[in-house]
Amino acid sequence: MSSAPESLHRALGLTDSEFDDIREVLGREPNPLELALYGVMWSEHCSYKSSRIHLRRLPTEAPHVLVGPGENAGVIDAGDGIAVAIRIESHNHPSAIEPYQGAATGVGGILRDVFTMGARPLAVMDPLFFGELTDARQRWLVEGVVSGISGYGNSVGVPTIGGELTFDACYASNPLVNVLCAGALPTERLVLGVASGVGNLAVLLGSSTGRDGIGGVSVLASAGFAGDDGAASLDDAKRPSVQVGDPYEEKRLIEACLELLDRGLVVGIQDLGGAGLVCATSETAARGGVGMDVDITAVPLREAGMQPYEIMTSESQERMLAIIAPESWPAVAQLCAKWEVRANVVGHVVEPDLDSDGNPVGMLRVRRGFDGEVLAEVPAASLADEAPLYDRPRRPPDDLDEIRADDPTDDEPIGSPNDDLLRLLIDPAWVYRQFDSQLFLNTVVGPGRDAALLRLAGPGLPFSERGFALSTDSNPRWCALDPRAGTALTVAESVANLACVGATAKAVVNCLNFGNPEHPEVMWQLSEAIDGMAEACRGLDLPVIGGNVSLYNESGGKDIDPTPVVGLLGVVESLVAPPPGWAWHDGDTVMLVGTRHAAGDQPFPLGGTKWATQRGRRGGHVPVFEPKSFRTTAGFVAREISTICAGATSDVTAVHDVGGGGLATALAEMAATTGVGVEVGELQAHGELFAEFPGRFVMATSDPESFMSRAAQAGVPVVLLGIAGGLSLRIGSSIDLSVDDIAVRRRDALSEALASLD
Amino acid sequence: MTRIGVVVFPGSNCEYDAAAAVSQLGATAEFVWHSATDLSDFDGIILPGGFAHGDYLRPGALARFSPVMEVVARFAEQGGAVLGICNGFQVLTEAGLLPGALQKNRGLTFLCQPTTLIVESTKSVLTRLATRGQELRIPINHFSGAYTCDDATYAALEANDQIVLRYKENPNGSRGDIAGVANMAGNVVGLMPHPERAMSTLLGSADGRVLLESFLSVPVSAG
Numbered sequence: 001m002s003s004a005p006e007s008l009h010r011a012l013g014l015t016d017s018e019f020d021d022i023r024e025v026l027g028r029e030p031n032p033l034e035l036a037l038y039g040v041m042w043s044e045h046c047s048y049k050s051s052r053i054h055l056r057r058l059p060t061e062a063p064h065v066l067v068g069p070g071e072n073a074g075v076i077d078a079g080d081g082i083a084v085a086i087r088i089e090s091h092n093h094p095s096a097i098e099p100y101q102g103a104a105t106g107v108g109g110i111l112r113d114v115f116t117m118g119a120r121p122l123a124v125m126d127p128l129f130f131g132e133l134t135d136a137r138q139r140w141l142v143e144g145v146v147s148g149i150s151g152y153g154n155s156v157g158v159p160t161i162g163g164e165l166t167f168d169a170c171y172a173s174n175p176l177v178n179v180l181c182a183g184a185l186p187t188e189r190l191v192l193g194v195a196s197g198v199g200n201l202a203v204l205l206g207s208s209t210g211r212d213g214i215g216g217v218s219v220l221a222s223a224g225f226a227g228d229d230g231a232a233s234l235d236d237a238k239r240p241s242v243q244v245g246d247p248y249e250e251k252r253l254i255e256a257c258l259e260l261l262d263r264g265l266v267v268g269i270q271d272l273g274g275a276g277l278v279c280a281t282s283e284t285a286a287r288g289g290v291g292m293d294v295d296i297t298a299v300p301l302r303e304a305g306m307q308p309y310e311i312m313t314s315e316s317q318e319r320m321l322a323i324i325a326p327e328s329w330p331a332v333a334q335l336c337a338k339w340e341v342r343a344n345v346v347g348h349v350v351e352p353d354l355d356s357d358g359n360p361v362g363m364l365r366v367r368r369g370f371d372g373e374v375l376a377e378v379p380a381a382s383l384a385d386e387a388p389l390y391d392r393p394r395r396p397p398d399d400l401d402e403i404r405a406d407d408p409t410d411d412e413p414i415g416s417p418n419d420d421l422l423r424l425l426i427d428p429a430w431v432y433r434q435f436d437s438q439l440f441l442n443t444v445v446g447p448g449r450d451a452a453l454l455r456l457a458g459p460g461l462p463f464s465e466r467g468f469a470l471s472t473d474s475n476p477r478w479c480a481l482d483p484r485a486g487t488a489l490t491v492a493e494s495v496a497n498l499a500c501v502g503a504t505a506k507a508v509v510n511c512l513n514f515g516n517p518e519h520p521e522v523m524w525q526l527s528e529a530i531d532g533m534a535e536a537c538r539g540l541d542l543p544v545i546g547g548n549v550s551l552y553n554e555s556g557g558k559d560i561d562p563t564p565v566v567g568l569l570g571v572v573e574s575l576v577a578p579p580p581g582w583a584w585h586d587g588d589t590v591m592l593v594g595t596r597h598a599a600g601d602q603p604f605p606l607g608g609t610k611w612a613t614q615r616g617r618r619g620g621h622v623p624v625f626e627p628k629s630f631r632t633t634a635g636f637v638a639r640e641i642s643t644i645c646a647g648a649t650s651d652v653t654a655v656h657d658v659g660g661g662g663l664a665t666a667l668a669e670m671a672a673t674t675g676v677g678v679e680v681g682e683l684q685a686h687g688e689l690f691a692e693f694p695g696r697f698v699m700a701t702s703d704p705e706s707f708m709s710r711a712a713q714a715g716v717p718v719v720l721l722g723i724a725g726g727l728s729l730r731i732g733s734s735i736d737l738s739v740d741d742i743a744v745r746r747r748d749a750l751s752e753a754l755a756s757l758d
Numbered sequence: 759m760t761r762i763g764v765v766v767f768p769g770s771n772c773e774y775d776a777a778a779a780v781s782q783l784g785a786t787a788e789f790v791w792h793s794a795t796d797l798s799d800f801d802g803i804i805l806p807g808g809f810a811h812g813d814y815l816r817p818g819a820l821a822r823f824s825p826v827m828e829v830v831a832r833f834a835e836q837g838g839a840v841l842g843i844c845n846g847f848q849v850l851t852e853a854g855l856l857p858g859a860l861q862k863n864r865g866l867t868f869l870c871q872p873t874t875l876i877v878e879s880t881k882s883v884l885t886r887l888a889t890r891g892q893e894l895r896i897p898i899n900h901f902s903g904a905y906t907c908d909d910a911t912y913a914a915l916e917a918n919d920q921i922v923l924r925y926k927e928n929p930n931g932s933r934g935d936i937a938g939v940a941n942m943a944g945n946v947v948g949l950m951p952h953p954e955r956a957m958s959t960l961l962g963s964a965d966g967r968v969l970l971e972s973f974l975s976v977p978v979s980a981g
Binding site: 155433435437443455 | 768769771772775778779791808811812813814867869870899901952955957959960961962
C-alpha cells in the first residue's frame with residue numbers, strides 16, 4: 001500500500017486537519033483508496049459534521065417512537081400491529097444540474113431508505129422550490145423535475161400524494177427538490193441495517209455498478225455552486241456526479257427485498273445511497289460492532305477498467321446490501337432470480353480486531369478476492385460515526401435589525417386588493433396530476449388540499465380501520481426574518497394542516513435546507529431554526545424521528561433563504577368516511593375558527609407574508625407563536641373532523657386552514673372549489689385580509705348554533721363571517737370578485753406562467 | 759366462487775389493487791407470474807395496470823412476448839373473460855387480442871385525474887350489468903392512453919358495437935373519445951380508466967363496481 005500524494009486529500013474535499021485526524025486514526029499514512037473512502041464518508045452530506053452538535057437539541061422521544069433519528073428511516077407504532085416508517089431527503093444539487101435524473105433518483109433513494117426498514121413504501125411527497133417562472137431556465141427546471149418525479153414514481157409504483165410548490169428568486173440558481181416517503185409494515189417485521197453474526201454474508205442486490213455519481217456526496221452535495229449564474233455555469237463539470245435512475249430495476253428490487261424480509265431470509269439490510277458501497281458496508285459493520293471484508297472483484301461492474309475507489313464510492317442507483325446467514329444463500333439466490341434481480345456475495349462479516357487496549361475494533365477491509373490482497377483497511381466506525389464535528393462560528397446577519405424595521409404591516413394599502421388576491425392564487429394541479437396519487441387504493445384525500453389522508457392499509461399489513469395523514473410545510477419568508485420563530489410557526493402550520501383532515505400529529509421529520517455553513521450567518525440561521533423546531537415540538541409534544549440536512553445551497557456566494565421543511569405524520573383512529581373538503585354549500589354559515597388576532601404587538605402582522613413578498617416588501621416581524629391557544633384550536637378542529645371520518649353525522653360541511661396568502665386566499669380557494677360565493681362583512685383592518693399566522697381555520701356549518709356551542713365549550717373563539725350563496729366573493733369594501741374569475745385565474749395561473757414564451 | 763387470475767409481469771404495479779377489488783366483490787384472486795403456461799384454474803383473467811417490463815421500447819411491446827400471453831390468447835379464443843386495465847389494455851393491443859393501439863396523451867404529460875365515462879355498449883363482459891348511456895366516474899392514470907386506429911378499424915368497431923366506454927370529456931386525445939374497447943365476441947375488453955380505483959365512496963367513487971361485477975357475473979369457463 002503506497003501512501004497518498006501530499007495534496008490528494010484536498011482534491012477529495014478533506015481539510016488539512018481532517019487529514020491529520022485520519023493519520024491519527026490509522027496510526028500511519030493512508031493510501032489513496034483509504035483517503036477516498038474518508039473523503040466521501042466525512043463529507044458534509046454523509047457525516048452531518050456541521051449540524052450534528054445542534055441536531056442533538058431536538059426532542060426525539062415519545063412512547064410510540066420505535067426508531068428515532070440515525071437509522072435509515074424513523075418508525076412509529078401506528079396501532080393495530082402496524083408501524084409507519086418515514087424519511088425525508090433532499091436532492092437539490094443533482095436536480096439543479098440535471099432536473100429529470102436529479103428528481104427521479106431522489107425518489108428512488110428515499111424509497112430504498114423506507115423499504116430498508118422492512119416497510120412497503122406507500123406514499124411520496126415532494127416539496128419543490130424554484131426561482132420565479134418569468135425566467136426560462138426555471139420553467140425548464142420545473143418541467144424536468146416534475147417529469148422526473150412522475151417518470152420514476154409512477155413506474156416504480158408508489159403514489160405521490162402531495163407536496164409543496166414555492167417560487168422565489170432566492171432559489172433561481174439553487175432549486176430545492178425535497179422528497180418524503182412513508183411506508184408501513186407489520187410491527188413485528190421491523191428490521192435494522194445491522195451486520196451481525198460473524199460468518200454471515202453481505203449480498204449486493206440490484207444494479208451493476210458504474211461510474212455514475214462518483215463523488216456525488218462530496219463534489220456535488222457538499223459544495224456550493226461558484227458561478228454567478230449558479231448551476232448553469234457548472235453543468236458540464238458536475239453533471240457526471242449525477243446518478244441515473246431505472247425505476248423498473250427499483251420496482252423489482254422492492255418486491256424482491258420485501259419478499260426476502262417476509263420469508264425471514266435476511267439478518268439486516270441497508271440501501272446503497274450517498275457514498276455507495278463504502279457507506280453501506282461501513283455503516284452496517286459499525287452498527288453490528290463487527291468487521292467486514294469486501295471483495296471488489298465480486299461486484300458486478302457496468303464498465304471495464306473501474307478503479308477500486310470508483311467501485312467503492314459509486315452512487316449507481318437501485319442497489320441494496322443484504323446481510324444473510326450462509327445457509328440462506330441458495331434461497332436468496334433463487335428468489336432474486338425470479339424477480340430478475342442480480343445478487344452477488346461481495347462481503348463477509350468477520351470478527352473485529354482488538355486494539356492495543358484489547359477493545360474490539362470492526363475493520364472494513366477492501367480486498368482483491370476474499371483471500372487476496374488488502375487494498376484498504378480502516379476501522380468501520382471511524383468512517384461511519386467518527387467524522388470530526390464542527391461548532392462553526394455563528395452570528396446573525398448584520399442587516400437583520402434594519403430588515404426587521406422595514407415592516408410592511410403599517411404600509412398604507414395601495415392598489416387594488418382584488419388584484420392582489422388574484423395574484424396570490426395558484427392551483428398546483430398541473431404538477432400533481434402528473435403523479436399517480438391513488439395506487440394501493442388508500443388515498444382518501446389526495447394532493448392539493450391542506451394535508452393528505454390515506455387508509456393505513458397495504459399489501460401484507462394486518463387489517464386496520466385507521467388512517468394516516470401527511471403534510472409538508474415550510475415558510476422561508478418567515479425564516480429569513482426570524483429563523484427561530486419562523487420554524488416554530490412552520491411546525492404549527494403543519495399541525496393545523498393535519499387537523500383539517502381529522503388527524504392527530506404523531507411525529508416530525510425535517511429537511512433543513514440552508515446555505516453555506518462556513519458563513520456564520522447561515523450557521524446562526526441553522527442553529528436558530530433547530531431551536532425553534534425544538535421549542536415548537538416540545539410545546540406540542542412531538543418527537544422528531546428523522547431528518548436530513550442540506551447545506552451549501554448557495555451560488556455565486558449568495559445563500560438561499562433558510563428553508564427548513566417540516567414533514568408531519570399523523571394518525572386518524574377510525575377512517576370510514578371522507579372528511580369534509582373545501583366545498584361549502586349554499587346557505588351554510590361560514591366562520592373563522594380560532595384566535596382572530598396574532599399574539600404579540602401586531603394583531604395582523606404582514607411581515608414575511610406572501611402578500612408583502614409579492615409587493616417586493618421582504619422586511620418586518622414574524623408573528624409570535626403561542627402554543628396554548630393554538631393547541632386548543634387545532635385539537636378542537638381535529639376532533640370535529642375525526643368524528644366525521646369515524647362515520648358520525650356532523651353539521652360541519654367544509655374546513656380549510658388559513659395559511660399562505662391569509663384569510664382572503666383561504667376564502668377564495670374555497671369559493672373556487674365549490675362554485676358558491678360568500679359575502680363577508682367589513683374586516684377589522686386591511687391587514688386581516690392577508691396576514692398569516694397559524695391556528696385559524698375557515699369552517700362552514702349547516703347548524704351554526706350547535707357548532708358555536710361546541711366551540712364555546714372547547715374554549716375556541718369563532719367569528720361569523722357570512723352565509724354562503726351567490727356567485728361572488730365579497731369581503732367588506734375591499735374584495736368583490738366573481739367566483740368564476742377566481743376559479744379560472746387559480747386554475748390557469750401555473751400553466752400560463754409555464755407557457756410564456758420569453 | 760369465481761376464480762380470477764391476475765397476471766403479474768415484472769413491473770406491474772396495480773396487481774394488488776385489482777385483486778383487492780375483485781375480492782371485495784366475492785371472487786377469489788390469485789397472482790399469475792408472467793412465465794405461467796396454465797390458466798385452466800381460472801374463470802377470468804385480469805391484466806392489471808403498471809409498467810410491464812418497464813414499458814421499455816413502448817408500453818406492452820415486450821410484455822406480449824411473456825410466456826403467459828400465449829395461454830391468455832388461447833384462454834380468450836376459447837371464450838374466457840379477459841380484462842386489460844390501463845397497461846393491461848396496452849398489452850392486449852400489442853398482443854393483437856384487441857384492435858388499435860394506445861399512443862402518448864395529447865398534452866405529452868402523464869395524467870392522473872377523475873374522468874366521466876359513458877357506457878356505449880352492454881355487450882361486453884365488462885358492461886353487461888351496466889346500462890347504455892350510464893355515466894360512471896372513474897379515474898385515469900396513464901401517459902400513453904390516447905386510443906388510435908385506422909379508419910377501417912374504427913368503422914368496424916362502431917358497426918360491431920365494440921366501443922364499450924367513451925370519455926364524456928376527452929382528457930388525452932383518444933380517437934372518438936374511446937376509453938375502452940372489446941373484441942368481436944365481447945369476452946376480451948381493455949380500458950384505460952381504473953375501475954378498481956372506484957370501488958368505494960371513501961375513495962371518491964363506487965362507480966367501478968358495476969363494471970367489475972359484470973366481469974365476475976357470468977363466469978365463462980375456458981375449459
